[in-house]
Amino acid sequence: MPAPSDRLAESEQTLSLDDNRTASMVFGHYDQNLARIERRLNVSLNANGNHVVIKGAPDAIGRAQRVLQILFDRARAGQPATLGDVDGAIEECALQGSLFPGEAPASRSNFEQVSTRKKGVRARTASQDFYLRELKRRELVFAAGPAGTGKTWLAVGHAVSLLEQGVVERLILSRPAVEAGERLGFLPGDLREKVDPYLRPIYDALQDFMDPRMVERGMQTGMIEVAPLAFMRGRTLSNACVLLDEAQNATTMQMKMFLTRLGEGSRMIVTGDPSQTDLPTGQKSGLSEAIHLLSGLEGVGHVTFTEADVVRHDLVRRIVAAYESSERKPPNRGGKDAPA
Incomplete structure (x- = not known):
């Protein structure tokens, strides 16, 4: 009342x-x-x-x-x-x-927006607005933060817009193929069928911004390439927009290898959530280290998202906030609530 x-x-x-x-x-x-x-x-x-x-x-x-x-x-x-x-x-x-x-x-x-022939999308938070601005003016951008903040989705939209404008000639979209109890070699099918489960979120984002027929045609001609991180070794990626998603699952050596693939006329975007690494216990994530080492270098941008930037279901924002609050609490070192 x-x-x-x-x-x-x-x-x-x-x-x-x-x-x-x-x-x-x-x-x-x-x-x-x-x-x-x-x-x-x-x-x-x-x-x-x-x-x-x-x-x-x-x-x-x-x-x-x-x-x-x-x-x-x-x-x-x-x-x-x-x-x-x-x-x-x-x-x-x-x-x-x-x-x-x-x-x-x-x-x-x-707020900034990204526009492709299929759709236009406007930033929904101040962090997303800053992210889109950094993507437009930097050659290498790191985006770190929780799930649901639009890191990958906006990066794919920006990459498609660069391709359609002729700024780049091809898109190269990658993820570390971190195994969870199964190895790629034991999965049935050819290479694409083996890696599809790991790269499905990127396919989904591509089809949000491009006609599915254009996506398929681009993949057949090599204009769009979706590949595991391990397949980047030894390459020089020129006149391309290169996206590494789920980068928290890249090791230090993999991250160094990926970042040094950047060629003339190319842009690179690295996204990930440092709190959700699937690397073996004790192995350091290359994402956090790269952000620490490269922040402040000319041409490098860094955007940090928080739970306030989650743009999925309201419940996702509350879930992320609950987990982050739990991680900030000091460990229980005994007391009446400690297990017997």
Whole structure:
């Protein structure tokens, strides 16, 4: 029950969107997008046709209006308005408000986006925005952080956009084929069938940004290559965008080998989650070491994601936060809660 002073501080504004069909897309199925904005911004939203009545604190009403207007403008341009896009618009407004206090919304810059012939995707968090900016201006970019933050997906989208623009001539996408109880040699099929289970997330991201027929044709012609990390040895990769995913599973020697493959006219992206290494106990991850050694070098970028940047299901963010909180706690060295 709000205090009397809280009720007095509340105000009400009506936002009118000039197209009913686009407004319906912004509101979401059964007004689910409005419900997300209500929870995130602590306002009350009631839709009627193309009008939205917003109740709450004046500053919260202002943020809600900006979020709805951003979503409406994007929906009118043919972009989606999913729950993730709602979260992205909220984060964008929060960042804009901290960077440009007192400026009109129209004068503020938007988050970066990556566009391919199939789709365009805009950053949803400040870290994703910084990531896309680093990808555009650096030759080598490290991206480290938990699952669900868009590290690999955005990297593949950026790589496809470089290919379509003619900046590079081919894509080379790689992962360490770390075995979990089975060895590749004992799996049935040819080489591609053996490594497909390890590289499936990259295939999925490729097909999000490219027509599946173009992906298949690119792989047949060599314009797109998906291969285990071990197959990079001895090569010089020129005029290519090279992505190493799940790099926390690369050893120090493998990482050095991979990074020294960079040839003229190429870009390199290295992504991974240092907290989820599958290397044998006692073996050092090459990702963390490379970030430590190379950060600060000219042409090298480094982006760190946290649980706040998780853009999957809300529950994934809470799961990541719970694990990170547990890892920060000191070990229990005895006491009444210790096992007997």
